[in-house]
Amino acid sequence: MSQGVEFNRLMLDMRSMQMDAMATPKAISTPEIGASSFADMLGQAVNKVNDTQQASNQLSNAFEIGKSGVDLTDVMISSQKASVSFQALTQVRNKLVQAYQDIMQMPV
Template identity: 80%
Template sequence: MSQGVEFNRLMLEMRSMQADAMVRQKPVASTPEPGAPSFSEMLGQAVGKVNETQQASSQLSTAFEMGTSGVDLTDVMIASQKASVSFQAMTQVRNKLVQAYQDIMQMPV
């Protein structure tokens, strides 16, 4: 049950990030808002969060394997699944970006 809750929370975070990105969108002709993160910064932050999630999962797994008290197997499995889902989501975003780039490059000029 808690895996479903964690998955739902992760999906809500992703939707929140998507909504933030959509709110920040401006017409191409306008100048960027001062202090607003660029696309590359937002992508870098997302990759950083995925990396942090994977590192936390790895540390929790290592702690469980070493027999550290207070580390529960369910917490390890939830962290592992969260890291897996976030990595899969990032991979899908990368695939969409590559496909969009290829589509643009194949457009007639």
Template identity: 80%
Template sequence: MSQGIEFNRLMLDMRAMQMDAMSASKSTAAVPQLAGSSFADMLGQAVNKVNETQQASSQLSTAFEIGKSGVDLTDVMIAKEKAGVSFQAITQVRNKLVQAYQDIMQMPV
């Protein structure tokens, strides 16, 4: 639970820094916008994909447990491993983001 709170705090701080940077850039030369999705959008999509993978794994596991035909144990195990690996990957991304944020906040001004 505290990890979710830390992530929310991180996102709020990043948005505040973004607003400060945007107000400072208005007084200086205009910065061209890069085409494509923002980092927050890409991160959100990755989290959603991990969630979908975990839900699919859970549904496949439930189908196997109730004895639904066409569901093999190997498929269930592969889905569980994919969900586990994707969750570990997104956790590492989160850890790196928090560490980068902490490093930036500890920099002398």
């Protein structure tokens, strides 16, 4: 008898799922207002690279005028960080331009 009850329960569950599937589709949710877009993230990355370059420039100027507490190693590390971040940003730009060109060349 328990198999009959389990079978009936299974059939009820399947009908319930079928009814849910046949129900009107739910509205697609819109992105949250607080969610950041790709353009925002790219702008933040550009600003971060700019900040890194400015910090490197300030550290370099401080070393050149002989400010105490500024080592050559700190200046070189900061300069390399700025250089690497700029090169990475340049590569991202190149990939974006290439992707745009690929999309524009697609047949309609």
